[in-house]
Amino acid sequence: MADSQRSDRAARPSLKTGKPVRSQKIIQLSPSDTRPPDIPEDSELPTAREHAAPTRSHTPGHLSTKSQDRRKKASELALRQRSQSLSQKDSQPESPKSARSPSTHGGRGTHGNGRATPRPNPHPLPPSSSTTPAPPLSHSTSSSSSRPLNLRSTSAIASKPKLEGVPSPTPARVVTPAQRPPRGPHIPFPALPDPKTAPDVQPAPASGMYWSRAPVSGASHTSLRAHTTTLIGSNVYIFGGCDSRSCFNELYVLDADAFYFSSPYVCGDIPVPLRAMTCTAVGKKLVVFGGGDGPAYYNDVYILDTVNFRWSKPKIGGDIHPSKRRAHTACLYRNGIYVFGGGDGVQALNDVWRLDVADTNKMSWKLISAPSSGSTEDKSKPQARGYHTANMVGSKLIIFGGSDGGECFRDVWVFDVETLMFSLVHIPISYPRLSHTATIVGSYLFVIGGHDGVEYSNEVLLLNLVTMVWDKRKIYGQPPKSRGYHGAVLHDSRLVVVGGFDGGEVFGDVQVLELAVHAYYSQISHFSIDV
Template structure:
């Protein structure tokens, strides 16, 4: 990989200065400049999640995941202010004298590992299933609510127009929590449930709850059949229950289903009716429609996937699987023998999926060799795939996509060259991209984070920038764009 430096955060531009910025002092988080070395587009055995740049001249991998491996030896030492601006508490791994995080184990993160590792994967899977408690996450002291910004020391930030979207860092307090990537972030009422994920050293099966009104972290006491440590799994809210599916830890992949009752915080592992189940996978997506959860894509440790499964959750104690769209090859033969281009998306993982009515909107992702920029629509009623022709688009993987009325808000992710903190809007009526200006001090570019919509604002939690894992919480005030959420009647025509 050609050497490439991470972009520096832009300094505040001169303009009208305010003494108090919104309701709290904004702390800028920067990402250290990273010099990267290009390698072949192959996945290492332990599956690195550090997505990097892609060259079209190099051969593509048949498996999804990271786009290349990185060498961190040439990383510049972060400044003391950068270290202090990490998330609250001692949630991250220690930083060595060299200025980069110590890494006790090899990075474990792309969707698929090498086929030759299938034997060890089975053994690791069996061992992991017997372990119901993850490695202890880094815990610090209780975090008190930060004091209000002092007008004499607050950073000078240009005033934003009332109509403009605005970034700020949330002033969180409460229980300490670790820095996380590839975790799940699910909203139930006014609480954000954060489960699993990993840092630079290990995966976890811990549950954290963030009060979205008070920005207060808590760690509930859970009981029952607790899942093994997982990352890159999915979590879907069905009423006041959370349905966990799939995920992995290192070379181990799973296709188990767990249910968390958010009222009594009890885990259960219900018996699945029938003998049809999806293959083990992670980096897939899951969306709820009526009484079914639709699973698309991911990777199973050998290859990328593009099949669609439906999990019947009309009764969470009697769930069953059904294959509604099987896996395909890039090209197929017609009855006459002619070569026909497949009308389904390429196999992929680390994409996003959002349900709008009966339409499943798929955007981006990677198969391990290519970072995609395409948009697909799958009608779960008619079982028909359609590709959306958009003249100008953006490549993304490990991003988040959130429905706000008739718009899809895409935040962060990797574009094949670097991590981004861009906010992109896809108009689902016109099917055109729109890149909006956002004010305030933005978070550093990152992927593998989580985003939820609550009270006319988008909340982003955690993530990974290729070298650092974050535990911070950021708020994107939608301002006048908040009215988008009131748009409930529109039709997707493709």
């Protein structure tokens, strides 16, 4: 009787649900080389990396839809039938067919009449019309082999000319899922700081803006620079980028409400490892263009469907396509993604292209503004540049800063995508910046960090888009370390800053700038740019 009760309890379905748990170890190495701050993206010296073999466990995420009473009856019936079958087998000589263990039939028992009776499944999967098995819940990292180490040019905008007789460097190799390095363990939610050891910061008034470091948890993630951060809903999709050793093509998702990291399983035509590319949200899809790594530059377009996390590489129409590039910008306006500038490894660029994304299955390129020499004598359009920022306000593209590989720019240009005309904004006092971020908040352009031609910065600059005058505001809290090549998005009256690089260290932190209403609200409702 006790054995029967134990068997009955064992046959009942478990009501526990859970998420995939990762138990992996990552060893972070600080860069051993010291580099002077450089205007273009700094060279990286490859170093060895150690990886620990990953382990993971999965807990099914679906519960049976049957009621508890029906489960109990089904399990009791299966136990009685199995007992009858075993008693009949004990009284009869064993035949070759009946000598098989029930486990060889996929966990099914048999009746005396020879019919297979399925064992009650505590976690049945929902029915699917497709015969393709569902992908696992997370990346498969069965291999502990390290990433390929890539030599980098000193600039993603313009590189040194090729020498005769010297072979070209090998382009970056595609990293398959099996070759991805193991990640560290799950990051628990951090404990509250001890008031005795917490940093001493000045109290902030209700109308003041405030810096703080986000208490992140969830999946372990890599420190990144030159990656993309794109907001859809409350999720920040972080793709690609590089650390001090290699380049990545992995996707992380940061919940901007809970600051919880996840690393979803992706499938399809996964892009090669990329940095300094662009990623634009079109509905619930992400459109990635360009980028590269080391000597490799691309002009490919990839699309990620954030509903099923499937990558695709569609064929793009149009008579001509933009040249390979990285360090460019891309902004969405009326079913078109407008791409400006960047560098192809030989020279900086200042052309404008439009990618029609009205139907992501039938996209096409169109040249909007042809490239020019970029000389200072040509005042009709900006000098060629990369690592600038571009933001769309109505039909006008606001372009600020950047570099041509030698000079760090401070100018502000407006490109009207309807009239196809550039206009230079005359600002008495301006600030040189490259590798910064620029985010539209009401009628202000919030510029965070970057490089000013001499050193990296953690300043926050506000460009009033109505008066076209730069402004600085006092910000309370503990500011982040100076950095460039980071990412920033606006969500819920907060600017969320992810990663970055200060010339020596690649960051993996998430910083939050709380925006007080009085800091920017005065012109938030209605405004226009008269340029």
